[in-house]
Amino acid sequence: MTTQTLQGRIALVTGGTTGIGFGSAKRLIEHGATVYITGRRQEVLDAAVAKLGKGAHGIQADASVKADMQRVAGAIKAAHGKLDILFANAGGGHATPLEELTEAQIDSELSINIKGVVLTMQTMLDVLRNGASVVLNASITADMGLSGFAVYAATKAAVRSLARSWTTDLKHRDIRVNTISPGVVPTEGYGKEQKMTDQQVADYVDRVSTEIPAGRVGSAQDIGDALVFLASDASAYIRGVDLVVDGGMTRVYAGKN
Ligand SMILES: NC(=O)c1ccc[n+]([C@@H]2O[C@H](COP(=O)([O-])OP(=O)(O)OC[C@H]3O[C@@H](n4cnc5c(N)ncnc54)[C@H](OP(=O)(O)O)[C@@H]3O)[C@@H](O)[C@H]2O)c1
Incomplete structure (x- = not known):
């Protein structure tokens, strides 16, 4: 069931062309929001915007490049004068044994998962309205030991930390910052x-x-539903938390006693 709880809200989902970002953008639109999505590949971006239909806009941008994100902020400001919901979702990484980890992979995961999230937040500050909701996409790996994912997991622990710091930094503007930690969500990634x-x-x-x-x-829609909650006024008193959306995988023992 969908409601129109986000009617009139303007949202940005970075990395919204496939997977969790796309599913989340779809949910935000179903709940009444106007949604901007970004991604690096123009043709994938165009296809995603077409699939999302009314309420969707696309801007080609790399979240780890400041000038790109400044362009995104400028476009949203010119069109709407404000941003109500920011989902810093663009990110990624892959399993590699410690012995085989290259400098290029370390740089790439730090760049998109940490630098990209910081630049996204920083460049949107001017367009985010006071009282806006910001959600960063972390991961259950942040508090697990998962073979080969050390660097990726560390970047996601950093993302959770950023949300807590920014909750303090932006207190004077009543901007809420929380994270979602998805579990296993098979995506294009x-x-x-x-x-x-x-x-x-x-x-x-x-x-x-x-x-x-x-x-x-999990599905991208499961994460989208959690995002709708954190983006809406129903979560107004929730700040600096990590919402684990993993079907109970990391908190509950599912085997037989
Ligand atoms: N799937 C899971 O099981 C899972 C679990 C926990 C956390 N997560 C997190 O969820 C987020 C989305 O993952 P996903 O599984 O949905 O991946 P995905 O299907 O590969 O989608 C990634 C999206 O981000 C975009 N993207 C990648 N790098 C970008 C950059 N530098 N700038 C802008 N856009 C960029 C991609 O488009 P382009 O390549 O065209 O840029 C695509 O739109 C990531 O932060 C990931 O760490 C996923």
Whole structure:
């Protein structure tokens, strides 16, 4: 069921062309928001905007490039004069044994997952209205030890930390900052970033589903629903928290006693 709780709200979802970002943008639109999405690949961006339909706008931009994000802020300001909801979602990484980790991979994961989130927040400050809701996309890996994901997990722990610091920094403007930590959400990224084949993804989903109390992996819409809550006035008293959306995977033992 959808309501129009976000009617009249202007939202930005970075990395909104596929996966969690796309599903979240779809949910925001279903709840009445006007949504700007970004991504680096123009043709993927155009296809996503067309699929999202009315209420969607696309701006090609790399979240880790300040000039790109300044251009995004300028376009939203010119069109609407304000931004009500910011979902800093663009990010990624993949598993690599410690011995094989290259400088390029370390730089790339730090750049998109930390620098990109900082630049997104900084460049949007001028257009974000007082009382706006900011949500950063973290990950359950932030408090797990997951083989090969050390750098990625550390960047996501940093994202959670940024949300707490910015909650203090932006207190005078009543801007709320929270994080969402998705669990296992099979997306295009599993093929593109993790280099998994469709069969490998299917086998992984089968295996991991039995370990998740909800009995299934998550969907981009599950994350979108959590985002709608954190973006709406229903969460007005919630600040600086991490909302784990993982079907209970990291908090509950799903096996037999
Ligand atoms: N899927 C999961 O299981 C899972 C779990 C926990 C957390 N997360 C987090 O969720 C977020 C989205 O992941 P996903 O699984 O939905 O990945 P995805 O399907 O690969 O989507 C990533 C999106 O971000 C865009 N993007 C990547 N780098 C960018 C950059 N530098 N600037 C702007 N856009 C960029 C991509 O488009 P372009 O490539 O065209 O730029 C695409 O739109 C990430 O932060 C990820 O760490 C995912």
